[in-house]
Amino acid sequence: MKLFKIRGGVHPDDRKQLAAGQAIETLPMPALLHIPLQQHIGAPASPAVRRGQRVAKGDLIAQGQGMISAPVHAPTSGRIVGVGSYPAHHASGLSVPTVTLQPDGEDRWSDQIKGVADPFALDSDDIAARVGAAGIVGLGGATFPAAVKLNLRKKYKLHTLVINGAECEPYLTCDDRLMREQTDAVIDGIRIMAHALGVARIVIGIENNKPEAQAAMASAASVHPNIQIARLPTRYPMGSEKHLVQTLTGRETPARGLTADIGVVVHNPATAFAVHEALRFGYPLVSRVVTVSGGAISRPRNLRVPLGTRVQDLLDYCGGFREEPARLLSGGPMMGQPLPSTRVPMVKGSNGVLALTAAETNLREPMPCIRCGSCVQACPCGLVPLDLAAHTRTGELEGAVSRGLMDCIGCGSCAYVCPAHIPLVQFFNYAKGEMAARGRAKQKQAETKRLIEQRTARIEAIQRAKREAMAARKREADAKKKAAAELSTDKPTPLPTPASAVEAEA
């Protein structure tokens, strides 16, 4: 099919050969699972189990709350040994509400798990409800609740479902392996999602560095005339949803908008697989495929991991470190996050655990910007990163915003090519965070001002009322006094009438 060009982008060494040849293995059940209650974008789930309670695999352990949220299920059967807090799978390492489960080794599914014989007989709302109840979120890393995205059809005129199999981050091969090994299941999930969205056209985009996945998906999709396979050029950030859609349709998503604005919804192949499992068998999302790779890993692997497994358990299974890693990351090297510790649990959004050597990270002391413009040419969003960084450095954040700071997708292409090794993304993250904080402060200030004004108005009203009451009383008193005075002048000092004068004289 015809593809369109996108601007910018970089060609990092993809290093996928480390793990691409490794078939997905199921990680042995660890001794303990720490299952965070927030593994998605939106409101955290609220616990539905008590300490000491026995659960079966797939039982609900936390209920989604609010419009944008997702429930959490037990990844295996066992006993709840704690409902408390535990370090999060996040660079901060802060503790978050977490349910701790001790597996009983039986890995027994709940009796209530039931699939649907023909998902295509269900209506859209029913499918979305089942996807939502299965706790499925975007497994590409964004972790946006999938059901909410399936419901976009209510607000937008949709025509195409795009499956983002670009997997443009170096090292990661979990989507590649899933598309190769679970081809039919992935295609089934994709078709169910397209049915739920009510769109006829399906495009599956796969980068050219995954020829086996392209071939497998193409042959499985050949019986469905509405599915097209797009062989994408290998270029980062092809997997950026807006850039992928532009490559496929030639259209840019309007700024601050969604791809749904131009009629396209994008989902990940792993999400499609989860939808297949949820609809056909009733399985909620309790495990995911993770790539464990990097030069410091003894035996890189693709593992199917129960959610809540500690990073350390994955590393142990892969033979630990062959050398001390310079970086331990969650996700890919371009947009991944440093992991604060190997104790943290795996969550729905974690697609990779990378241990990179110093040679791989190629980290150097930053030098001054030499205005070479490499970042300008690399930016897929048409920004001038050196300019944004200069404005951020001088604290002139409004200037950075007016030059498109908020249009930055944080892909890191600019920092990747910078010969001065300036941490540009760090600058932008700081500026975005600072602007958000300022926005909150401003809102707080406005709110405070409003409350103060209300209070002042209230006090004034009370005082005015008091004054008025006093004035009224005074008027009344005055009036009384006046009346009394009038009366008394009438009485005590009556004008001498001739008669009285006569009387007085008398």
Place this chain on the structure above:
Amino acid sequence: MSIETPAPNAGPFAHERVSISRTMGLVMLALLPATVFSLWQFGWPAIYLFLVTLVTVLLAEAACLRIAGKPIRPFLLDGSAVLTGWLLAMTLPPWAPWWTGVVGGLIAIIVAKQVFGGIGQNLFNPAMVARVALLISFPLELTRFVNPAPLFAAGSPDWLQGLAITFGGQSTDAYSGATLLGHVRTELAQGHVLSEILPGLYTPLTDAVGTFSGSLGEGSALLILLGGLFLIAKRVITWHIPLAMLGTLALIATLMHVIDPEHYTGPLYHLVSGATLLGAFFIATDLVTSPVSLRGQILFGAGCGLLVYVIRTWTGYPEGVAFAVLLMNACTPLIDHYVRPRVYGRNRKGSPIEYADELEVSR
């Protein structure tokens, strides 16, 4: 075993194998063939002047870094100072006295670079600032050119005579010869026409090979071109500035030549003579002082080409690359302010794109 990473920071955690010193090193590598050729052409005095200039810029850079309290090693090793000195030496008359290299080097590093804040901060190309300052202050020394006298050739100065020429102030009149641009200009001013001046004096080939009097960088046009193409292939520079500059220059020269062939030289003459190619590939493309966007670079290159022609043809100087580049350097902030890429998802005005044909999308 569990590891604790230090303070969290943002990615990417992979990096292309690039650095400032690599960039500078590639530029020097690209300059090397032309430099070696020219040093051979002009012999020992040229070599001495080249070395004096390089030593001066290194000392000046180190002193400035020390005064500014910056780490000396990484900044001295980034190669930017050496490159500045190198380019400056390429623009001096090869047999100019040693102190032109010293004064030029000091001006380039101290006045044009470090006073602005060091690498990346200067508004003007340091080598060109130094050259223009020298040209205005010492017009005699800066315009006294010699005919090539290759190393070890009969009649060329040996290393001792070379020392005498560069450091001893020995007269070089026996070797002197005007540059092509200077000669043609003088002749034109005396009322001669090109059909009288050029025959026997100039063929594009001698200029392309570089066996004519001139500064080091005005030597071999072919080798300079080769170096420039190498830089484009290595993606240190893009084609936009050189092509826009050479294209504009050639276009105007062609136009004027067609209108009046007796008084205006043709495009090839302008392209291969003087410092046109050195300017187009190595000086106008200076990363720090040229615009960052590709469209801005085209504008910048075209401006350079236009100014080179104007200065060569209608002003008091026979060569105008240095002035042209400096004038366009002054425009760079303005160009960068107004010429920016269009932001993804927005139109040129900066508001979100709107599609009129919502139905057409769902084809």
